[in-house]
Amino acid sequence: MKEMSKQPIVKIRDFSKAFGSKQVIKDLSFEVGSGEVFAFLGANGSGKTTTLRCLLGIYEADKGSLKVKGHKYQSSMSAILGYMPEERGLYLNGRVKETLIYFAELKGVSRLSAHKRATDYLQRVELASLAESKIKNLSSGQQQKIQIGTAVINNPELLILDEPTKGLDPINRQLLLELLEEHNRRGATIIFSTHIMEEVEEIADRLVMIKDGQRRLYGEVNKVKREFGSNTIHLKFSGKLPTSKLYTARSSKYSAELRPADAISSDQILAFLASHKDLSISNFDVSSPSLREIFVQLHGEEAKL
Numbered sequence: 001m002k003e004m005s006k007q008p009i010v011k012i013r014d015f016s017k018a019f020g021s022k023q024v025i026k027d028l029s030f031e032v033g034s035g036e037v038f039a040f041l042g043a044n045g046s047g048k049t050t051t052l053r054c055l056l057g058i059y060e061a062d063k064g065s066l067k068v069k070g071h072k073y074q075s076s077m078s079a080i081l082g083y084m085p086e087e088r089g090l091y092l093n094g095r096v097k098e099t100l101i102y103f104a105e106l107k108g109v110s111r112l113s114a115h116k117r118a119t120d121y122l123q124r125v126e127l128a129s130l131a132e133s134k135i136k137n138l139s140s141g142q143q144q145k146i147q148i149g150t151a152v153i154n155n156p157e158l159l160i161l162d163e164p165t166k167g168l169d170p171i172n173r174q175l176l177l178e179l180l181e182e183h184n185r186r187g188a189t190i191i192f193s194t195h196i197m198e199e200v201e202e203i204a205d206r207l208v209m210i211k212d213g214q215r216r217l218y219g220e221v222n223k224v225k226r227e228f229g230s231n232t233i234h235l236k237f238s239g240k241l242p243t244s245k246l247y248t249a250r251s252s253k254y255s256a257e258l259r260p261a262d263a264i265s266s267d268q269i270l271a272f273l274a275s276h277k278d279l280s281i282s283n284f285d286v287s288s289p290s291l292r293e294i295f296v297q298l299h300g301e302e303a304k305l
Contacts (some may be wrong), residue, residue: 007034007070008031008032008033008034009032009033009034009068009069009157009158009189010031010032010055010066010067010068010158010189010191011031011032011065011066011067011070012028012029012030012031012051012055012064012065012066012067013029013064013065013066014027014028014029014063014064014065015027015028015029015051015054015061015063015064015065015066016028016061016062016063016064017047017050017051017054017059017061017062017063018062023213024047024050024213025047025050025051025054025210025213025214026212026213026214027063027064027214028047028051028064028210028213028214028215029064029215030208030215030218032189032191032206033189033206034189035184035187035188035189036189036190036205036206037180037181037184037189037190037192037203037204037205038189038190038191038192038204038205038206038207038208039192039193039194039199039200039204039206039207039208039221040052040191040192040193040207040208040210041193041194041197041200041207041208041209041210041217041295042193042209042210042211042299043211043299044195046210046211046212046213047210047213048162048193048210049085049086049162049193051066051210052083052160052162052191052193054066055068055073055160056073056081056083056160057072057073057074057075068081068158078106078107078108079107079108079154080156080157080158081107081156081157081158081159081160082151082152082153082154082156082158082159082160082161083151083159083160083161084147084148084150084151084160084161084162084164085162086162086163086166086193088143088144088147089147090135090143090146090147090150091135092134092135092136093134093135093136094134094135095131095132095133095134095135096122096127096130096131096132096133096134096135096138096146097118097119097122097131097132099135099146099150100114100117100118100121100122100146100149100150100153101114101115101118103149103150103153103154104117104118104153104154107153107154107156108154109153109154114153117153117154117155118131118149118153119131121149121152121153122149124179125145125148125149125172125175125179126175127142127145127146130142140167141167141168141169141172143167144164144165144166144167144168145168145172145176148161148164148176148179152179152183155183155186155188156188157187157188157189158188158189158191159180159183159188159189159190159191159192160190160191160192161180161190161191161192161193162192162193163193163194163195164176164180164192164194165177165194165196165199173196173199177199177202177203180192180203181203184203192204197290197291197292197295198291198292200221200291201221201290201291204221205220205221206218206219206220206221207219207221207224207291209224209295209298211298211299216298217294217298221291222288224291224294225288225289225290225291225294226288228288228289228293228294228297229288229289230286230287230288231259231260231266231286232257232258232259232286232287232288232289232290232293233247233257233258233259233260233266233269233284233285233286234255234256234257234283234284234285234286234287234290235251235255235256235257235258235273235281235283235284235285236254236255236281236282236283237254237255237256237273237279237280237281237282238254238279238280238282239276239278239279239280240276240278240279241256241273241279242272242273242276242279244269244272245261246260246261246264246268246269246272247259247260247261247264247269248261250293250296257289257290257293259289266286270284
């Protein structure tokens with residue numbers, strides 16, 4: 001776990017925002033340290049995008065302060081910032097490489113350097129052969145890679161990504177996570193929102209999770225998980241998982257997370273499961289609950305993973 005900088009690169013204090021009679025964010029506070037990978041989590045409509053837009057001056061806060069490097073965001077900070085909104089904002093008739101060059105130059109990169117960075121990026125994300133193609137002729141996943149490229153092309157000090165892996169298949173999602181880790185190792189601070197909790201567990205140092213516009217969880221990923229206990233049973237199986245008063249279960253076709261009832265041990269549960277001939281267990285592990293389980297517990301029926 002990285003040490004958080006004493007001087008946070010992002011600091012949000014007592015932030016509130018409403019649209020008409022709808023209170024979207026209420027008294028939200030958190031900090032992001034320099035060099036961190038920080039996950040910003042919440043169900044759909046919880047206020048994540050609103051917070052990021054207020055941080056970047058797209059919306060005005062009703063109350064509180066949102067600061068980047070100790071100051072309210074100003075357009076002059078664009079050279080150190082990379083931002084990828086949830087909605088795609090590409091010029092569909094533009095060509096792939098020229099689009100990347102254009103966004104690099106907007107952020108103060110020289111044209112010569114912008115050409116090299118665009119070429120290197122397209123090679124890195126396996127789109128070099130499409131450099132002269134028009135954006136509108138790319139697949140949705142390919143367009144998402146270019147959208148991400150416009151955010152990282154200036155090698156920003158602070159990278160803010162709203163649902164960056166949306167529309168990507170598992171292989172390209174992994175490619176993107178590796179790309180973000182590379183930027184982080186070079187010193188970039190990364191703030192990202194996602195509904196894929198496995199991504200958070202893979203690359204995030206810390207997180208904040210909001211519900212109904214208020215902060216509910218905040219801190220190091222592993223500490224947050226430990227706060228929810230260390231006796232969750234992670235089960236992989238084939239066959240039929242039996243119901244029992246020994247545990248509550250959240251299961252899919254071949255896996256489940258079991259929460260033991262009070263005073264019930266994992267050994268008792270294992271013995272019970274092993275006694276069922278129509279159930280075959282391939283993995284039985286006891287540890288902290290997954291972030292996915294915590295998210296579902298916190299958000300209930302609101303959760304749409």
